[in-house]
Amino acid sequence: MNAEAKTIEERQAALKGLGTSRKRVEDARFTQGKGNYVDDIKMPDMLFGDFVRSQHPHAYVKSIDTSAALEVPGVIAVLTAKDLEPLGLHWMPTLAGDKQMVLADGKVLFQGQEVAFVIAEDRYIAADAVDLVKVEYEPLQPLVDPFKAELPDAPILREDIADAKEGAHGARRHPNHIFTWEQGDKDATESILSSAPVVAEEMVYYHRTHPCPLETCGAVASMDKVNGKLTLWGTFQAPHVVRTVASLLSGIAEHNIRVVSPDIGGGFGNKVGVYPGYVCAIVASIVTGKPVKWVEDRMENLSSTAFARDYWMQGKIAATPEGKILGLWCHTTADHGAFDACADPTKYPAGFMNICTGSYDIPTAYLAVDGIYTNKAPGGVAYRCSFRVTEAAYFIERMVEVLAIKLNMDAAELRRINFIKKEQFPYQSALGWEYDSGDYHTAWDKALAAVNYKGLREEQAKQVQAFKAGETRTLMGIGLCHFTEIVGAGPVKNCDLLGMGMFDSCEIRIHPTGSAIARLGTISQGQGHATTFAQILASEIGISADDITIEEGDTDTAPYGLGTYGSRSTPVAGAATAMAGRKIRAKAQMIAAYLLEVHDNDVEWEVDRFVVKGAPERFKTMKEVAFASYTQAIPGVEPGLEAVSYYDPPNMTYPFGAYICVMDINVDTGETDIRQFYALDDCGTRINPMIIEGQVHGGLTEALAIALGQEIAYDELGNIKTGSLMDFFIPTSWETPDYVTDFTETPSPHHPIGAKGVGESPNVGGVPAFSNAINDAFKAFGLTHTHMPHDHWRVWKTANDLGMHA
Amino acid sequence: MIPGRFDYHQPESLAAAVTLLSELGDDARVIAGGHSLIPMMKLRLAMPEHLIDLKAIGDLKHITVADGVVSIGAMTTQAELIGSAALADAAPIVKETALQIADPQIRYQGTIGGNVANGDPGNDMPALMQCLDASFTLSGPNGQREVRAREFYEAAYFTTRDDLEILTRVTFAAHGGGYAYEKQKRKIGDYATAAAAVLLSKGADGACSSASIAMTNLADTPIYCEEASSAMIGAGIDATSIETAVKSCLECIEPVDDNRGPAEFKKHAAGMVLKRAIDSAWSRA
Numbered sequence A: 001m002n003a004e005a006k007t008i009e010e011r012q013a014a015l016k017g018l019g020t021s022r023k024r025v026e027d028a029r030f031t032q033g034k035g036n037y038v039d040d041i042k043m044p045d046m047l048f049g050d051f052v053r054s055q056h057p058h059a060y061v062k063s064i065d066t067s068a069a070l071e072v073p074g075v076i077a078v079l080t081a082k083d084l085e086p087l088g089l090h091w092m093p094t095l096a097g098d099k100q101m102v103l104a105d106g107k108v109l110f111q112g113q114e115v116a117f118v119i120a121e122d123r124y125i126a127a128d129a130v131d132l133v134k135v136e137y138e139p140l141q142p143l144v145d146p147f148k149a150e151l152p153d154a155p156i157l158r159e160d161i162a163d164a165k166e167g168a169h170g171a172r173r174h175p176n177h178i179f180t181w182e183q184g185d186k187d188a189t190e191s192i193l194s195s196a197p198v199v200a201e202e203m204v205y206y207h208r209t210h211p212c213p214l215e216t217c218g219a220v221a222s223m224d225k226v227n228g229k230l231t232l233w234g235t236f237q238a239p240h241v242v243r244t245v246a247s248l249l250s251g252i253a254e255h256n257i258r259v260v261s262p263d264i265g266g267g268f269g270n271k272v273g274v275y276p277g278y279v280c281a282i283v284a285s286i287v288t289g290k291p292v293k294w295v296e297d298r299m300e301n302l303s304s305t306a307f308a309r310d311y312w313m314q315g316k317i318a319a320t321p322e323g324k325i326l327g328l329w330c331h332t333t334a335d336h337g338a339f340d341a342c343a344d345p346t347k348y349p350a351g352f353m354n355i356c357t358g359s360y361d362i363p364t365a366y367l368a369v370d371g372i373y374t375n376k377a378p379g380g381v382a383y384r385c386s387f388r389v390t391e392a393a394y395f396i397e398r399m400v401e402v403l404a405i406k407l408n409m410d411a412a413e414l415r416r417i418n419f420i421k422k423e424q425f426p427y428q429s430a431l432g433w434e435y436d437s438g439d440y441h442t443a444w445d446k447a448l449a450a451v452n453y454k455g456l457r458e459e460q461a462k463q464v465q466a467f468k469a470g471e472t473r474t475l476m477g478i479g480l481c482h483f484t485e486i487v488g489a490g491p492v493k494n495c496d497l498l499g500m501g502m503f504d505s506c507e508i509r510i511h512p513t514g515s516a517i518a519r520l521g522t523i524s525q526g527q528g529h530a531t532t533f534a535q536i537l538a539s540e541i542g543i544s545a546d547d548i549t550i551e552e553g554d555t556d557t558a559p560y561g562l563g564t565y566g567s568r569s570t571p572v573a574g575a576a577t578a579m580a581g582r583k584i585r586a587k588a589q590m591i592a593a594y595l596l597e598v599h600d601n602d603v604e605w606e607v608d609r610f611v612v613k614g615a616p617e618r619f620k621t622m623k624e625v626a627f628a629s630y631t632q633a634i635p636g637v638e639p640g641l642e643a644v645s646y647y648d649p650p651n652m653t654y655p656f657g658a659y660i661c662v663m664d665i666n667v668d669t670g671e672t673d674i675r676q677f678y679a680l681d682d683c684g685t686r687i688n689p690m691i692i693e694g695q696v697h698g699g700l701t702e703a704l705a706i707a708l709g710q711e712i713a714y715d716e717l718g719n720i721k722t723g724s725l726m727d728f729f730i731p732t733s734w735e736t737p738d739y740v741t742d743f744t745e746t747p748s749p750h751h752p753i754g755a756k757g758v759g760e761s762p763n764v765g766g767v768p769a770f771s772n773a774i775n776d777a778f779k780a781f782g783l784t785h786t787h788m789p790h791d792h793w794r795v796w797k798t799a800n801d802l803g804m805h806a
Numbered sequence B: 001m002i003p004g005r006f007d008y009h010q011p012e013s014l015a016a017a018v019t020l021l022s023e024l025g026d027d028a029r030v031i032a033g034g035h036s037l038i039p040m041m042k043l044r045l046a047m048p049e050h051l052i053d054l055k056a057i058g059d060l061k062h063i064t065v066a067d068g069v070v071s072i073g074a075m076t077t078q079a080e081l082i083g084s085a086a087l088a089d090a091a092p093i094v095k096e097t098a099l100q101i102a103d104p105q106i107r108y109q110g111t112i113g114g115n116v117a118n119g120d121p122g123n124d125m126p127a128l129m130q131c132l133d134a135s136f137t138l139s140g141p142n143g144q145r146e147v148r149a150r151e152f153y154e155a156a157y158f159t160t161r162d163d164l165e166i167l168t169r170v171t172f173a174a175h176g177g178g179y180a181y182e183k184q185k186r187k188i189g190d191y192a193t194a195a196a197a198v199l200l201s202k203g204a205d206g207a208c209s210s211a212s213i214a215m216t217n218l219a220d221t222p223i224y225c226e227e228a229s230s231a232m233i234g235a236g237i238d239a240t241s242i243e244t245a246v247k248s249c250l251e252c253i254e255p256v257d258d259n260r261g262p263a264e265f266k267k268h269a270a271g272m273v274l275k276r277a278i279d280s281a282w283s284r285a
């Protein structure tokens, strides 16, 4: 190859760096069934674990008889809380500062709770033996409705902490109360509410749902008794944190634990926490000296590992008659289930719910969140969003619509007059955040123009007339949403998981022949890190992305990081990658200058090489520098070309977007048809437009599922009603509409390459857009708000309640 | 989601299968496509100790049309029903229905015999068979007998088939005229919220000369709407007669509350689906 003959543009393109729609390097193995997931791991003598689970939502466990199970040939052991107690492992700490039973310790608190762990030679024997474990229960009154948790006759769920007046997040006012979290100025907000000319009020419920990744949770634990090393493969979105927790819990020194996240088939927050199955697999391997595999099935995944949402958000919004928002008040009742196992940074028991002022310049605001225990599965994870950001976005985007109705104003216009203006950034929000950058008006106008918003409203008005004249039974809904996210947790000074600061890391080695490997503290679950991180690096160090291997997930080799969730990989590990790349370049510059026999400052960087200033024919490519770094003795410079960077972000990033959904709704059958969906995302600098588009499509489809039917529902006795894919809605390609994607590009001022993260935006912004379309369709018939999920019968019921079937 | 232990048998003739079933009795179940049975076994709601697979019995897989009579072997898959040109010609409503069952993967496995023998009120073929006035042929230790689809279903998962009998084929007369199978469901792969099979023919005078209506998943058995069907015959089909027919059908159904919605909604949806089916069938008559 004759490098010199190429133009700068050609050399630039050859790097496949930032802005290139490079094909995903992961897909060759995924599309050929050559991925390597936890359940693909097979080891000699491997045993299998399976859980006996509670059918009762709330009961005392009177006795557990394992004798019949132990008689089954091939059953090795059955663990109960009594066996784990001497090790101090019958309970485990949660990320939210609570503790959770690993195996039922005297009582069960939700249907599907882990009661005993059967260890057998194969998973079929284990399943048979599970059926033979006899558990005697004494059923107790279940608590399903969080609003009844503090009534005088409410059963007390957590007897272990019934008397604790203080929890991890301050005072508890009742045994079923977990915390109260307050942000903003209560008095000022209430005073505005009492004096404002217009106040709109609504209860906005974001129902309980579940991330439901294609691959369920699982682990293989292998304790090597000869060298004292524990290896743990598992579905971990944060493998290093798992290693530290495993060390602290088990007493095994951290260097003797290796945690590996192999290929992960989707996480969406479901794989951030630590589950009883992991702990039991580890204990079982330590006890038996053999590798032990535990993989949950779909129904176990839906009914016992982390759910998402379940926020009852009571809102009040005050405005002038012209529509200028004056204040926002929100009280949230958060149903956390039986244990507080939310996966949030330690100091944020309600995550970043205080981003609920959204894209608007709201001068005064107040938020209070009360966490409540109920007899439901624990969780409360960030299902494809940064901590509680979807709840916040849904809340404010519904409240703005509700206010528009009260003001009799167009909801698009109401948004426009309240957006934070471009020149107000960095913007200090009333609830404590500093928004880094944004240009909401430009994005909004582009979106409205793209869908011909005015034309749509005219068409809708005609449709309403036709409906009222009895000419049609179909309504048209226009769902608007302008969302602002807060992602990239986060600055170590206020963000940690179990005390570990939420920095992230990248370590780069350039090989002598000019290719490279980079390892990161994050772990891809489908986001395409192997593709995009190589692109970031390619642009920084002038080596083609095709020549850079990205490796994550093995704690023995990867630098310490806090993992992948909350759209933090690009904002934090991506920044670390760029910074590590810059360290490489700084050293390379010294080497190049030496090779070119000029002073360090007399060379300058150009795409993939250092060029002598004023003498463009004299240069050294990064490839040449790499070779020299291993082959020549360069005075004052260590051999080799490596760098590591640990990046503590100065701030979060604030991606935003404008989404519009147009829907046709049959009021008689409740069926909905998405006619059009336009999604404009601004995620700052765009690393790989094709991956962005793929992420947006995937996230929108999840949003569609959530808005239109996906839920974890319990009956009034605490039985889970939607515990299988028969009823838990996962859209197929058939239910998925065409999406039109678009973008504006407002870089983050504090991120090394200006990138903000995008993977979660479509879930955050999509849900309000779909839900607003439904609500909007019925607006002309007197509806202010109807709760999700908008499945057929609930849409029908909305119409029925409005008298539309008379 | 792991079934209990079972032994697997694969007899090569119907006689051998019948004998095996008689010998093994209550502990045995026949398996066809397995797409209703295996999910039940994984939930351990069904725990047969023996599975008798019918797939090696060649005689059970056929579609023939002769003298206006359609005969379909029990082991014919839903995909084969969709792919048969002869069937599309003789009874196009079968293809229309089969295309609304589950998804292509399931239709490659699921059989007509399993679908009608299963007795799940959610299955689509039973109502269709009632609409077509089909007969099921059953073979057991005491020989062979025919049962009309309209007399086959007793309650959810209970049919007049004896546990020791194997359903070998379904037969029905080719239908002329207009037809429709309409189904409301939450998503692809879902059972019906409400569904209706309708056959209507138009006489020379423009009136309805024959009518047959049956409904799916709106009671614990498929519902053949005899009164509504016969009331339509001889009358013209217009908005009023459709409304009368729908009303009459809705009186036969007893939907129950579930995750698809409360009974009240299902009744409403059933009315909509029925109306759509009647409109469509009449427009094709």
Ligand SMILES: Cc1cc2nc3c(=O)[nH]c(=O)nc-3n(C[C@H](O)[C@H](O)[C@H](O)COP(=O)(O)OP(=O)(O)OC[C@H]3O[C@@H](n4cnc5c(N)ncnc54)[C@H](O)[C@@H]3O)c2cc1C
Pocket: B029, B030, B031, B032, B033, B034, B035, B036, B037, B038, B039, B054, B074, B075, B100, B101, B102, B103, B106, B109, B110, B111, B112, B113, B114, B115, B117, B118, B122, B123, B124, B125, B165, B166, B167, B168, B189, B190, B191, B192
């Ligand atoms: C996700 C999913 C969605 C589905 N959606 C639909 C749907 O929308 N509509 C629908 O109609 N079906 C649906 N089905 C069911 C599917 O069509 C089944 O394949 C069908 O109901 C049963 O046929 P089978 O051949 O698989 O029978 P099997 O599962 O093998 O058997 C079912 C039952 O019938 C008995 N049986 C089978 N064959 C015979 C025989 N010849 N004689 C006597 N007894 C017999 C078996 O012992 C068993 O009890 C769905 C299935 C799945 C998994």
